[in-house]
Amino acid sequence: MNRDCKLLQQALVEVAGVVDRLDDGYQEHLRSCETCRAVVAEELALVRLLDEAAPPEDIALQEQILLTLAERRLRRRWLAAVPVAASLAFAFLGVTLLGGIPAGGLAASIPAWSGGGLVALIQSCGNFLTALAAAGGVLANLITMPWSVAAAAAGLSGMAGLIFLSRRWKYRPVWSARS
Amino acid sequence: MSISNDRKVDEQLVTASLAGDEAAFAQLVRRYQRRLTAFLTQLVGDLELARELTQEAFIRAWSALERYDPSYRFSTWLFRIGHNLGIDHLRRRRLQTVPLVRQDRDGDEVEVVLPEKGKDPFGHLKNAELAQALRTAIHDLRPEYKELVLLRHFGGLSYQDIADMKDMPLGTVKNKLFRAHSVLRTALADFL
Structure with missing residues (x-):
């Protein structure tokens, strides 16, 4: 993982996998990096999974x-x-x-x-x-x-x-x- | 609702509660019960106990509302009370019981979690295999990662709230959550 990938993935965790909330620079990197695109999909799925894991309102x-x-x-x-x-x-x-x-x-x-x-x-x-x-x-x-x-x-x-x-x-x- | 709006609403509700408005505190209970119970359920690994601790946290917050420092967010304060209650409970339990241990992937010994029926934090999930995988993945996280993941995803706190609550630099919170997510993505790869 190079530095750009690490920065992007760190930012990705911060925005809960929602790419639209990333800065333009990150989005530019995303267009050219297949590894990071795969991480986006995984991150979105992980966040959804964690959301589902919280018990419902009581x-x-x-x-x-x-x-x-x-x-x-x-x-x-x-x-x-x-x-x-x-x-x-x-x-x-x-x-x-x-x-x-x-x-x-x-x-x-x-x-x-x-x-x-x-x-x-x-x-x-x-x-x-x-x-x-x-x-x-x-x-x-x-x-x-x-x-x-x-x-x-x-x-x-x-x-x-x-x-x-x-x-x-x-x-x-x-x-x-x-x- | 944005974070600043959220904060403003909390401040208004706290002020109204202090002025004797009972409905205002009831609204705070409704706003934070789910998140606090979710956080405590993961922290103590027992839904029923987490419900009791949630109730205790709200009662303590209400009793000490006059001493609440408005420079912190209400949610940060409330979660801190809940966190302290959870940690106190875990300490007491550790003194009373001898934990079952197993070896994790790195060969380290970790405590085996055996959830009782009806108390399982993931009991509401339909997929039992996924529930087990999540339970193991979260339980196997390093303690400092686990706590931040719980505060962020089950407590719904912002990075800044977590930094305030843990007296930790914001950059450290970001870095630890990034690492924790990497570990979780690997552990739960089959379900993502």
Whole structure:
């Protein structure tokens, strides 16, 4: 094989055997070289063969992938709510340990024009909070200062752990462009 | 569709996906599933496994889409994820099994591929003899040739994409693919 033949055959592989896509110089060589013309036919047949060897489109797999992605999206949304829920739980724990929310104050701050229904609703919530506050007060009496600190530390660690786990799930390292 | 147009469409779909458009990522799945499965099927030699790896590659791409570097083509990035998954799997399998070996034309020992029914990468081909010849010809290629042939013909990547993905000069990709084709033409001469 001389240099021209090698260059042509290299270009031929690049254009998948389609002679029309070759430069004029290569086409000129092709007209005068029987060996390269034979390679053209073989190359076209090889490319066709490799194309046929690829499995056909798999609609079932595509649907499966999309279904899995939909589930992951839902899970991601739930996991995104975990830090918020943990923060709320921690805030509630803190308030409880400090002796609870003064329930009466909340109902008193509702303006008169808001109507009796809303006031009743707020009052019932207030009653619920009063009950919780009472339970919190009992808890606060039972739990001494060192235990309160330990509980706060445990709550914070738990929240940090949950945030770490949720972020780890979202950002699993898979690929580095320069690796 | 031209390569630059193709790239533009991918970029638009990625941007839309990042903005929360679920249909945009679904379109990316439809655009690349066949090519990625074809590539992985040849890489791992098992259609069912390749389907699983394809799914995993898309899920990982979706999970990491925020970190996708747009200076690369989406297809290059996706195939890199798929390639890494395939290679990881092959490494694990190599640790777990003792391969059967046979001697190739040069007298070197090569692993015998025994495809299971239903998992055969060439199971869809009607001509069993041709399927066997293709399986052997591709399997017997030198690893660096085989990988480029798979990326080019089964993954449908351009020479430039392959060069980017493999961190290889474009000229090297051209030269290796030229040599790989010469080997394949010789091995499959009876069918060409």
